[in-house]
Amino acid sequence: MISFEQVSKKYHEKNALVNTNFHLQRGDMAFLTGHSGAGKSTLLKLIMLMERPTSGKVIVDRQDLGQLNRTQIPAHRRKIGLVFQNHQLLMDYSVFNNVALPLKISGYNERDSGRRVRAALDKVGLLDKEKLSPQVLSSGEQQRIGIARAIVNKPKLILADEPTGNLDPALSADIMRLFQQFNQVGVTVLIASHDLELIKRLPHAVIQLDQGRISGPPSVMRQ
Amino acid sequence: MAFFKNRPPRNASRSQPESASTRLFREHKEVAISSWYRLWQTPFANLLTWLTLAIALALPAALLLLLSQAQHLGQQVNQSSHISVFLASSIGIEQGQVITAQLGSRPDVAKATYISAEQALVNFRASSGLEDILASLTDNPLPATILIEPENTALGPKAVAILAQQLRQLDQIDQVLVDMEWLDRLQALLDTSERFTYSLALLLALGVLLVVGNTVRLQIESRKQEILVIKLVGGTDAYLRRPFLYAGFWAGLFAAVIAWIILQLGVSYLHQPLLLLAQSYQSDWQLHGLSWLGSVLLVLASCGLSVLGASLTVGRQLRLIEPR
Numbered sequence: 001m002i003s004f005e006q007v008s009k010k011y012h013e014k015n016a017l018v019n020t021n022f023h024l025q026r027g028d029m030a031f032l033t034g035h036s037g038a039g040k041s042t043l044l045k046l047i048m049l050m051e052r053p054t055s056g057k058v059i060v061d062r063q064d065l066g067q068l069n070r071t072q073i074p075a076h077r078r079k080i081g082l083v084f085q086n087h088q089l090l091m092d093y094s095v096f097n098n099v100a101l102p103l104k105i106s107g108y109n110e111r112d113s114g115r116r117v118r119a120a121l122d123k124v125g126l127l128d129k130e131k132l133s134p135q136v137l138s139s140g141e142q143q144r145i146g147i148a149r150a151i152v153n154k155p156k157l158i159l160a161d162e163p164t165g166n167l168d169p170a171l172s173a174d175i176m177r178l179f180q181q182f183n184q185v186g187v188t189v190l191i192a193s194h195d196l197e198l199i200k201r202l203p204h205a206v207i208q209l210d211q212g213r214i215s216g217p218p219s220v221m222r223q
Numbered sequence: 224m225a226f227f228k229n230r231p232p233r234n235a236s237r238s239q240p241e242s243a244s245t246r247l248f249r250e251h252k253e254v255a256i257s258s259w260y261r262l263w264q265t266p267f268a269n270l271l272t273w274l275t276l277a278i279a280l281a282l283p284a285a286l287l288l289l290l291s292q293a294q295h296l297g298q299q300v301n302q303s304s305h306i307s308v309f310l311a312s313s314i315g316i317e318q319g320q321v322i323t324a325q326l327g328s329r330p331d332v333a334k335a336t337y338i339s340a341e342q343a344l345v346n347f348r349a350s351s352g353l354e355d356i357l358a359s360l361t362d363n364p365l366p367a368t369i370l371i372e373p374e375n376t377a378l379g380p381k382a383v384a385i386l387a388q389q390l391r392q393l394d395q396i397d398q399v400l401v402d403m404e405w406l407d408r409l410q411a412l413l414d415t416s417e418r419f420t421y422s423l424a425l426l427l428a429l430g431v432l433l434v435v436g437n438t439v440r441l442q443i444e445s446r447k448q449e450i451l452v453i454k455l456v457g458g459t460d461a462y463l464r465r466p467f468l469y470a471g472f473w474a475g476l477f478a479a480v481i482a483w484i485i486l487q488l489g490v491s492y493l494h495q496p497l498l499l500l501a502q503s504y505q506s507d508w509q510l511h512g513l514s515w516l517g518s519v520l521l522v523l524a525s526c527g528l529s530v531l532g533a534s535l536t537v538g539r540q541l542r543l544i545e546p547r
Binding site (some may be wrong): 048050071073074075076077078079082088090101102105106107109149 | 241246249250448449451452453454455456457458459460462545546547
């Protein structure tokens with residue numbers, strides 16, 4: 001699903017990623033760990049085409065991202081469900097409209113969109129909050145709204161950037177269980193997290209980044 | 224787009240698949256409606272913008288309106304211009320009447336009226352108030368006159384000039400007077416006003432573009448977060464542009480309506496004094512408000528300029544907002 005081949009990224013002569021290689025098979029779930037500044041965000045940004053690599057090749061869903069031009073970026077991003085640490089919800093939208101945003105962009109009509117939004121909210125257990133503003137929800141609930149928005153499009157790939165960063169351990173475990181559920185129905189999941197305690201308890205591959213290089217054991221990159 | 228190929232088949236019995244044009248129409252309708260509602264979230268700020276645009280539109284529109292109708296007046300005056308033909312002093316009354324009849328039968332003359340020297344003196348005495356001086360004269364210094372009203376022709380002043388030239392060649396005629404200079408001056412004045420109005424219209428159109436552009440820039444700035452999220456979940460440039468173009472369209476529409484009201488108020492305010500002015504020149508000319516066609520043109524120009532102003536800004540501004 002995701003392939004990095006000799007990928008490097010430099011910001012003003014500072015190396016963010018150095019000759020990175022890894023593969024994530026379709027249907028896999030993996031964690032991306034490392035200290036802050038180790039290159040986790042950069043790696044996710046390269047997958048989202050928020051950044052371009054300085055050298056090397058990034059392949060997502062059999063598509064070499066280097067071949068996509070500016071106008072093809074939106075279609076690429078629509079294939080990926082993205083979850084943020086600060087959830088990036090729009091506070092002047094209702095919960096329903098926040099979740100419906102990716103569908104609206106893809107041109108769904110109201111009936112299809114409503115059905116899918118409610119299915120996604122049901123999955124994260126917040127079906128009864130659809131009319132509220134995200135502002136009145138707790139941070140755990142806000143994060144689940146962000147997840148509902150990421151899955152409403154039924155993407156084949158979910159990327160999450162520190163999704164449990166602001167949450168207590170119980171809530172974090174809940175969120176991880178959600179990701180595991182999506183993974184069980186065949187969605188590829190890549191989660192950047194420095195919550196090592198939580199990661200250790202979960203049976204998923206770990207990609208460890210250290211100063212822009214992958215330093216984890218080779219078993220991590222299982223095929 | 225790969226995304227749509229991945230979309231699972233829908234329940235065909237419940238919803239018919241949409242054609243691309245139906246979908247585009249629906250999307251535009253949705254954006255038009257949502258941008259309409261957004262207008263009323265900041266009504267005061269929007270009203271100020273619309274008033275600014277309306278004034279920028281009303282000014283050149285009023286001048287164009289006045290100009291087009293003044294040109295009409297100019298043609299009217301042109302066509303009703305008289306030629307005064309002064310007969311030689313040797314011509315008697317009977318002979319003068321014969322010449323008048325001859326001139327009246329020409330195809331390019333609508334009407335020829337004979338005024339004898341005596342009649343001219345009586346008229347002059349009555350209008351000038353110089354009775355005492357005139358009474359002391361032994362001879363009548365005034366010649367007999369024929370007043371000629373030229374036939375209305377499409378040629379206008381040119382035809383009048385040719386007629387006057389031909390009349391000058393006649394032996395019995397001493398002098399021919401046409402008030403061409405006044406007409407020339409009016410025409411020159413109208414030409415100058417026309418160019419002035421067009422230059423002003425051009426500058427104010429540029430003003431409309433800048434005002435709308437700046438308004439859209441501020442709107443984009445205030446919706447930065449929303450734009451970032453839409454970009455991250457895969458919104459296209461066209462999708463992001465659309466609400467701002469519609470905002471421009473609505474601004475243009477409201478500005479046109481306000482400009483139209485300003486124009487009609489202005490016309491009704493000027494109507495009375497202009498009527499008196501025209502009457503003092505023996506004209507039945509009146510200032511009319513915008514016609515249907517004029518109103519439609521005003522709306523088209525306003526909406527067109529506003530959408531253009533928005534689209535010139537929106538692409539550049541949206542490119543400045545990229546998720547990092």
